[in-house]
Amino acid sequence: MRHFIRRIAMLAALLALAACAGPRPKALAVLHYQHVANAHEIRFTNPIALSAALYRVGHLSPVDSEGFWAVFVLCNVDVTEGARRGFHYNVNQFRVSHEGREFGGLPPYSLRYQGQVDLNNAGDTLPILDAIAAEIQEGPHEQIFHTGFYPDLNYRFAIFVPKALVNYAGEELKLSYKGQPAILVGNGKPPSDLPAVGGSAGGVAAACVPPLP
Structure with a gap:
């Protein structure tokens, strides 16, 4: 009987928490993107000075051989009328989402x-992120988008994935956004697999293509 009463009390507490949580906030914007590449090395046009090395560093690679940089292009942004203060775009707020895990930062x-x-x-960390952005990033670091549709942005950025992703076979990865409620939609195109980007390496796609039907 005592066990039954404890279960009833636990269920009541969970219901109370759910009621307090309330509905999820509505999305303020819909962001369409393309996952254009997975790169396994970053090269710098101008080698950079870092405290962990006694030489200027010309390229970086993941310690884990299966790590990579997922490179994305933001195609367009559609901000709803409910976004009274606009949608605050910040490139550092993007995350790669895969099988319940999120990746971002360094x-x-x-x-x-x-x-x-x-x-x-x-x-x-900051000097490395700045140097990678100088090689790869297109578009502003931050921007306020007010209500309306913003096509053909082609803002490019990279997110570091330090280790192999479980059950990943090179398909488009999902993006999420940590700053404000948003819906992110990929165009369905799989990324290129590149040994290196930046510096003397080959280029990486800089514009979105139409989504798959």
């Missing part, structure tokens, strides 16, 4: 400098 000791033993530390 973990320490996840990158190798020029194939050497030297690895990135926390103090080098």
Whole structure:
């Protein structure tokens, strides 16, 4: 009997929490994107000085051989009338979502400098992110989109995936956004698999193509 009463009390508490949580906030914008490439090395046009190395670093690669940078292009943004203060686009708020996990940012000791033993530390995070953005990123770092439709943006950015993704076979990856409620829709095109981008490496797609039917 005592066990039954505890179960009833637990169910009541869960129902109360659900009531307090209320409905999910409505999306303020719909963002269409294309996953254009997975790159396994970043090269720099101008080698950069980092505290974890006694030399200027000309390229980076993941410590895990299955890690990569997922490169995306934001095709267009449609901001709803309910976004009174507009939609705040910030490239750092994007995440890769895959099988219940999210990836974003740059973990320490996840990158190798020029194939050497030297690895990135926390103090080098911002210089590395800035250098990668200089090679890959197109479009502003931040922008306010007010109500309306914004076509043909072609804002490009990269998200680091430090390890192999479970059950991933090279298909389009899902994007999520952490800043404000938004719906993100990929165009269904699979990414190119590139050994390197930036610097002396080959280019990466800079514009969206029409979505698959």
